[in-house]
Amino acid sequence: NAGVTQTPKFRVLKTGQSMTLLCAQDMNHEYMYWYRQDPGMGLRLIHYSVGEGTTAKGEVPDGYNVSRLKKQNFLLGLESAAPSQTSVYFCASSLSGIRTDTQYFGPGTRLTVL
Amino acid sequence: SQQGEEDPQALSIQEGENATMNCSYKTSINNLQWYRQNSGRGLVHLILIRSNEREKHSGRLRVTLDTSKKSSSLLITASRAADTASYFCATDGERGAQKLVFGQGTRLTINP
Numbered sequence: 001n002a003g004v005t006q007t008p009k010f011r012v013l014k015t016g017q018s019m020t021l022l023c024a025q026d027m028n029h030e031y032m033y034w035y036r037q038d039p040g041m042g043l044r045l046i047h048y049s050v051g052e053g054t055t056a057k058g059e060v061p062d063g064y065n066v067s068r069l070k071k072q073n074f075l076l077g078l079e080s081a082a083p084s085q086t087s088v089y090f091c092a093s094s095l096s097g098i099r100t101d102t103q104y105f106g107p108g109t110r111l112t113v114l
Numbered sequence: 115s116q117q118g119e120e121d122p123q124a125l126s127i128q129e130g131e132n133a134t135m136n137c138s139y140k141t142s143i144n145n146l147q148w149y150r151q152n153s154g155r156g157l158v159h160l161i162l163i164r165s166n167e168r169e170k171h172s173g174r175l176r177v178t179l180d181t182s183k184k185s186s187s188l189l190i191t192a193s194r195a196a197d198t199a200s201y202f203c204a205t206d207g208e209r210g211a212q213k214l215v216f217g218q219g220t221r222l223t224i225n226p
Binding site for chain 1: 147149154155156157158159162202213214215216217218219
């Protein structure tokens with residue numbers, strides 16, 4: 001099992017450009033999450049999904065869109081990148097709800113917006 | 115808003131010593147989890163403790179939970195260089211919430 005994978009690992013964008021981050025999991029997990037991690041801020045939830053075809057907003061959803069067309073994939077889109085979106089992005093998945101389940105994290109995508 | 119807040123923010127100890135990190139949170143929880151993050155990597159789950167549990171062990175890890183004080187502690191005994199990492203607590207916050215809220219983490223450095 002590969003677990004949770006993320007592509008790309010690194011990316012540099014110019015302000016206003018768009019891009020999509022891909023997260024894939026091969027554990028048949030229902031729940032998937034996108035976080036951003038900034039120095040001194042810990043992890044903040046951007047969007048999450050409780051199943052194929054569903055998405056929900058997290059703590060910091062502005063400027064991002066997501067899609068979960070297939071159970072194993074969760075895409076995070078930036079339509080018009082801004083320097084404030086420079087961060088490390090982590091995807092995670094869990095089998096079901098968070099009450100008893102652990103989250104499995106991908107290796108992260110380091111994004112720089114100039 | 116921050117639910118879990120770790121203390122201290124940074125901790126440096128000698129190999130073989132014990133390391134204790136604390137986490138405080140604000141709202142009622144169903145469970146609290148601890149994760150480790152090695153530099154440049156994703157988070158790895160260490161241990162989950164439920165709100166009706168007071169202490170839990172896993173290898174060299176010992177977690178305590180005091181719901182009356184809304185706090186938890188993570189103890190790593192006989193530390194090793196490989197334990198150098200950041201440690202985060204995460205809570206489920208509001209009842210029924212389908213998301214975890216992470217603290218800012220404690221950066222632990224084990225000196226050889």
